[in-house]
Amino acid sequence: MLYGRNEEQARITALIDEARDRRRSGVLLLRGEAGIGKSALLAQAAEGAPRVLRATGIEAESGIAFAGLNQLLWPVRDRLDALPPPQATALRSALGETSPGQDRFATGLAVLTLLADFADAGGPVLCVVDDAQWLDTATAEALLFAARRLAAEGVVMLFAARDDDAFTATGLPELRLDRLPRPDAERLLAARDLTPIVRDRIVREAAGNPLALQEFAAAGNRMQDGSRPLPVADRVLASFQAQIGRLPEATRLMLLIAAAEGRGHMPSLLAAADTFGVGLADLEEAEHARLVEVTGRSIRFRHPLIRAAAYQGAVAARRIAVHRALAESADDLDCRSRHRASAALGPDEDVAAELQATAERARDRAGYGTAAALYRQAADLTPEPAARAARLAAAASIVLQAGRLDEAEEMAVQAEKLGPAVSDRARLGRVHAAVEYERGDPRAASRMMVDRAAGDERAAMLRTGAMYGWTSGELPAVLRAAELLPDDPAVRGLALLARGDHAGGSPLLAGPVAEARAGSGDRVRGAQLALVIGADAAALALAAAEVADGRRHGRVGELANVLQVQAQTQIAAGRHADAEATVAEAIALARDTGRPHREGRLGAVLARVAAIEGDEARLRELIAHAPPPPGGLADSALALLDLGLGRHDDALRRLEEIARGPRRHSTGAQLSAVDEVEAAVRLGRPDVARDAFSRFRAWAEAVKQPWALAMALHCEALVSDSEEPFVEAIRLHEQASRPFERARTELLYGEFLRRSRRRSDARVPLRSALSIFERLRATPWLDRARAELRATGESGPSVPTAPDLVDRLTPQELQVIRLAASGTSSREIAAQLFLSPRTVEYHLYKAYPKLGISSRRELSRLALEPA
Template sequence: MLYGRNDEQARLTSLIDGAREQRRSGALVLRGEAGIGKSALLAAAAAGVPRVLRVTGVAAESGIAFAGLNQLLWPVRDRLDALPPAQSAALRSALGETSGEQGRFATGLAVLTLLADLAEDGPVLCAADDAHWIDTATAEALLFAARRLAAEGVVMLFAARDEGFTGTGLPELRLDRLARCDAELFLAGRELAPTVRERVLREAAGNPLALQEFAAAGGRPPETSPLPVADRVLVSFQDQIAGLPENAQLMLLIAAAEGRGHMPSLLAAADTFGVGLADLEEAERARLVAVAGRSLTFRHPLISAAAYQGATAARRIAAHQALADSADSPDCRARHRASAALAPDEDVAADLQEAAERARVRAGHATAAALYRQAADLTPAREARAARLGAAASLTLQAGRLDEAGDLAVHAEKLGAADLAGLARVHAAVAYERGGPPAAARLLLDRLLFYTSYAADEERRDDLGASPILTKTHTAPLSTTT
């Protein structure tokens, strides 16, 4: 039962009815603070749809290209053969079944075609929860499809917090806090003394999760009134976790650091500390987590955040190191090694670079760029750091982030990057998008003069002279720059 959400439910029902009865497609972003009820609305919308594809963003996988797409499309991967060959190849590459570099938009087009094909059998709902944590490659593919929906019978719903998943170009529905009367109905079935009920209503301020948790705590919210409601709920969860046995707290930390809820990985790391599945029993009884088969799920993302943030830095690092040592994939190993690093480390940086290359091959340009930036941060040698920043600049450009690409190229130049021609191409592309061919040509000439004066030895001058893009621009008529 959802309280105070009649208008929101009516809008979602209208979208789904349109897909079912008129094959009309639509997309919508549900926007609101943590605990406001976005997941509950998604669940209510999915209840009446026979075919639902689900993906939930996971903070730990936000840097893994197409991790979300794997989660979303895994149940229908048998339908890939029905796609046009190029689109099937793009999705198989994204899902890690094959290797091969794909175009930036090929995966998004393949997702759109697949959803349309699935909708031939009836309406399809694509529900993306915690979209602010979905990896960039998946988000780009899903948004590409969502912005092009028309009459397929597909509905795409995204739930996101205020601070993430912005600039989508999709219509949004903002979820406000519950009115006092709806909050009272929410608490009606709970046995609370009048004074306790009043305090819960006041402290929760209409946030459904806060109402639930503060009521469960017997009306004793943490004394942190100056904090936002979501932060007070976080503190409440931290208090609950602090009351668990030490081994249970450690298991929750490992689970939060692992991030995916993959029990084999979690238990392998836990074995390092001499803890195991039995130590999760108290957390399960407290309904902080649920364990089913090979998966562990936190009841709410704020519980995971509370378990992680409430631990000391030393314990967090130890958890990541154990997870790196027991990782079941090179990408997970690289991520945890980076999280455990306290200083520049070339071995860790090299692992991140390899992960970036795997993402690049799968057209995860934004993910690859972020990994290269992380690798640069952990690179001890100045020249190698500059090279990785240069690679990040090029990939950021391919991801369509012009300002960021230009800033990275400038940073790489300041470190003394060797691939000056590559950085010039980044600057020229940014200039071209902003001012057209004349601006790009003018910039290339300016860069040529700058690089020539910057180069201290003949070898670097030879390298610059051999660069096709610089040589062509240098010999072009000066009229092309005006």
């Protein structure tokens, strides 16, 4: 019987009912102090569920990668063969069956698929995870990744965690357990044989904590005076310590050995006990006192506070002796290193080296969080400063991958104070630079990368620093990188572009792009360089190939960056709905992989879409957290919005600032020169228009992209107020794939023809522009095109273009539908989009009515572009 928990029970029951009746999944994190009743709620939920998977965080196993996942999935490990191969490989590695591991988040995807398959095979599944604050980091990351993606599988995940710094910022819905009110506390004690005075004192001392009520009631008149201002958990701990103190010495020693061993592994425990002349029989009185539960294979403390009382109540010398004995009897190397570390009285290179080996085993299985903690512990036990710095540097690098920026920076600072070797100084510089980049200061990151480049990582750091510098406008870092790495054509090309030498720099970037397309170069870098020179087709192909490869091999952690590149190419191609879906996925992955700071940078990518659509409120929301400095995507989008809304003075002011700003050599700034030409012409500023035209033409002629050459002619037509450049620009636009730019050229040409009193001729480009603007939902530009058509004498309202089918879908539905239309199975779609197969089917079910169809077979007759 649980008292005072009706609301909590109802909420958990509703989740389980939804899973059973509607196959909807649900997640809930119960949070509260020790003894507040979290475990009792989990136990009651498990009693009413037919299929339950359980795991309990064990403090002693928090340094063993995937220890919690082994507990949870042990009953269903025979189902691994049915997983997609990359997921099966990742999960087998996590469970210790194979090595090395893959992307650490591929394990979370495998957990999601496994749970979905298990539910699909036999009905709803309840996963119960108690003491989540003690889960090893690798398990916690995998379970949280899966939990955030549950939707329509019929899986319920219940977590319980204490109020402390562990297991926070999970992104899960939480339910905080409050202390019991006095009436419920008295009901809980009603069956106890207590005098009114003692009962009143217990209620007062327990302060509504259910465990305290039970333990104080069990102590009865022997309960210690609790008038001291101690937390309730500490008073319960003291009560357990007093209870243990009344047991025989041999029993206390056995409890200490069990507490120090931590896992309840009977062979290890008994082997260590034998060295002290005690054994299993000495636990009998502890069992009678309900402190522990002993089976033939394991021992379990009834509550974690009992284990803490047994361990903390022993003197330090006895604890150290027990850990030494446990190290000798340990059944595996990881446990041995943990006990040796607990027994160390000071720095010890032998113990530190053993911990490092354990850390490397965890890293090889993709247990990066666990590996970082072990490296840090190894550093603490390392006597020689340079070796300690090396281990701290390794820990900082791994922690950075988990997105824990403050912790990574703190360790890097500690390491630098120890006089690290040259190679470690470079690694620490990379950590500092990555921290600054993630926090939103890419200019500082680029300087750090270039200044600290050394050792084996020198070339890679210089390349990264140059790209950071190019995208952020920290051009001195680009130039310095080119000096230090003269044999790298891409870095030299960026430096020449930074100096304004477009003709010299562009061909140097074209080479690495071509190599990447041929399969002999880095695709991500190739896609980024393709964006720099406006090579839309190459950027889109390389980004799409890298995304597809990352999905196929489960490289979840790497995808956010390349998805950003893909979204930029999709916007250029006029595929705005696809870009929205891509950015939404990238933001979700950034959050899941510990990089929430990237959300502002990703949101700014969509600012151009909002500007084209004339949605000022949304644009400002998207750029609210865009990284500095000025002149980037945010400012270009604001200027385009002003231009579209006819605010030419504001537009020109912004555009002139971009032309003078630190990012003036970027591709975005070059495109903004086109907007500057139009704004200046409309304001009667021919000198400004000619200067902007000259800048853009030099760039366009260097990159030789059809769309750029078309826009250069577009600018020439505006500056010269002549027809021939318009005609040639439209011809070139037909070879390119930038519909918004084409429609703008057609709109201006139509305006020119109408001003020249050639109204009939004007209608042809204006109708084409109107059709494109309608498809892009470019409201301000659409209004201009309609007004111009009316001015030509076009009779009656224009016939609106049929709305694009994809506009009816959510971003997730769009991704699923595109893949399904290409013949990809639901299981393959699930693997690619990091969802469960049942969630894919759910999205298809929701999308079909919006598309006016009823089955997958009918997708083939829809005019959908490929995924």
